[in-house]
Amino acid sequence: MKTPLGQEFAATKAAGAASTPVIRLRGVEKKVTTVIGKSGGGKSVLLKHMIGLLKPDRGQVLVDEVDITRLGSHELNEVRKKFAMLFQSAALFDSLNVFENVAFPLREKTKMKEAEIERKVLEMLEAVGLTGMGHKFPAELSGGMRKRAGLARALVMGPEIILFDEPTTGLDPLLARTINDLIVETQRKFGFTAVMVSHEIPEIFGISDYVAMLLDGVIVEMAPSEEFQRTRHPAVREFIAVGPRPEVVTSGESRRPGTHA
Amino acid sequence: MVASAVAGFGRTTLGLVGEMGRMMVFLISTVAWMVRPPFRFLQVLKQIHFIGVKSLFVIVLTGAFTGMVLGLQGYYSLRKFGAEGWLGSAVALSIIRELGPVLSALMVTGRAGSAMTAEIGIMRITEQIDALDTMAVNPMQYLIAPKVLASVLIMPMLCSIFDLIGIYGGYLVGVELLGVSSGAYTSSMESSVEWKDVYGGFLKAISFGVIVSWVCTYKGYNTTMSAEGLGTATTEAVVLSSVLILIWDYFVTSVLM
Numbered sequence: 009m010k011t012p013l014g015q016e017f018a019a020t021k022a023a024g025a026a027s028t029p030v031i032r033l034r035g036v037e038k039k040v041t042t043v044i045g046k047s048g049g050g051k052s053v054l055l056k057h058m059i060g061l062l063k064p065d066r067g068q069v070l071v072d073e074v075d076i077t078r079l080g081s082h083e084l085n086e087v088r089k090k091f092a093m094l095f096q097s098a099a100l101f102d103s104l105n106v107f108e109n110v111a112f113p114l115r116e117k118t119k120m121k122e123a124e125i126e127r128k129v130l131e132m133l134e135a136v137g138l139t140g141m142g143h144k145f146p147a148e149l150s151g152g153m154r155k156r157a158g159l160a161r162a163l164v165m166g167p168e169i170i171l172f173d174e175p176t177t178g179l180d181p182l183l184a185r186t187i188n189d190l191i192v193e194t195q196r197k198f199g200f201t202a203v204m205v206s207h208e209i210p211e212i213f214g215i216s217d218y219v220a221m222l223l224d225g226v227i228v229e230m231a232p233s234e235e236f237q238r239t240r241h242p243a244v245r246e247f248i249a250v251g252p253r254p255e256v257v258t259s260g261e262s263r264r265p266g267t268h269a
Numbered sequence: 270m271v272a273s274a275v276a277g278f279g280r281t282t283l284g285l286v287g288e289m290g291r292m293m294v295f296l297i298s299t300v301a302w303m304v305r306p307p308f309r310f311l312q313v314l315k316q317i318h319f320i321g322v323k324s325l326f327v328i329v330l331t332g333a334f335t336g337m338v339l340g341l342q343g344y345y346s347l348r349k350f351g352a353e354g355w356l357g358s359a360v361a362l363s364i365i366r367e368l369g370p371v372l373s374a375l376m377v378t379g380r381a382g383s384a385m386t387a388e389i390g391i392m393r394i395t396e397q398i399d400a401l402d403t404m405a406v407n408p409m410q411y412l413i414a415p416k417v418l419a420s421v422l423i424m425p426m427l428c429s430i431f432d433l434i435g436i437y438g439g440y441l442v443g444v445e446l447l448g449v450s451s452g453a454y455t456s457s458m459e460s461s462v463e464w465k466d467v468y469g470g471f472l473k474a475i476s477f478g479v480i481v482s483w484v485c486t487y488k489g490y491n492t493t494m495s496a497e498g499l500g501t502a503t504t505e506a507v508v509l510s511s512v513l514i515l516i517w518d519y520f521v522t523s524v525l526m
Contacts, residue, residue: 056399059403060402061399061402061403081407085405086405088402088403088404088405089405091403092403092404093399093400093403095396095399095400096396097395097396099395099396099397099399099400100397101397101400102391102392102395102397112404113404116404116405116406117404117405117406165404
């Protein structure tokens, strides 16, 4: 859909660590990369640095070789057009219904005609399996449906990069899998770069191309998903070995896209 | 002992000064975003409806009873000098100069201000404000500026409704109930109320509109990320804007005298 860009992120100060740790994600264009790590370990903080919601005390956040920590609000907004973010709580606007939520970025940031907006929004709602739900308000939706609507809103501007902040937290395992599958399915369809933070092990190994582990503000290990599971790093081993051994989901049958969450 | 007391006092003072600075920056940036396109007429209209139209009932109610009680009290005091005829003037001047702007602002603080804090606070906690930011929509412009602008526009109108109903309430009690002559009530009002009284009242109402919306949106915008924090923020917003309204009222009155 878009040309590869070679995005590179280098963010410092994850979770306010005392040293100047550097986190780099490179070579992950159009792939799904998941950052795992302890709860409260700075994963969400890392994501919020990438999109400029938080500013590091020192260091850089590079997006296409531009250090976004030095940009004014106008330039930062230009950079943000490349991004979308799916928040942990989906962050849908309560005062708007699902249709208006998805249409919101189009109405704010484009000069599209109303008919065009409607077509685009309906297409997105269909892509996330929310056909016919446009008139519902966020308060009337289940957790899974809210995530779907949030994903539709993230997708609607055709971003190059989508950041996912624990997309399956608070959902039951079955629903979590459905949402994960939906993310992978839409990623394949629309070809964006997905950066996800999660602590859902082993679920994430099946859906991620790359996995990275954030420990004390530093990415201590990053590798393709399968390789990552054979890591020798003791702390990472300990983290991913908690609970039953990873059972990787690779079979296509377990994916049930389009079912209502 | 003394050192720690001094240190504590210093810390509190510094915290207070810092907070005042942040509030000032918040207000300035709100105004800066207000005058920058795109202008959000629809948002402003919605807020006018929320702050103004939905406060009408409580304004009418408090206005009526304030006027009525002033009628009673004024009659009681003035009768001692045999000056019941001046009741209209007493009621009208107290309401137009003082009680109209102040009480309507306090009512709006309680009804709409607290709701503003809660609404913005919840948007902060549920990351809706962050979501606006990620969509490159400035939350100051989209959320805060319309509320402040709507408050400033609507407060003088609410105040004038309060004035009108209050004066009529005083008339009801004074003339219909206590038997002051209707002509004396209106003519004393006509001869003593000047344009500068009305104008001063409106000026107060406008400035109170700024205070209510500024304090209440600031507290919501900077809430801590918990239900308890939001509760505290709402309480602080109502208390701080009420107190500021009364303090500011004194200074404006002393200048306008």
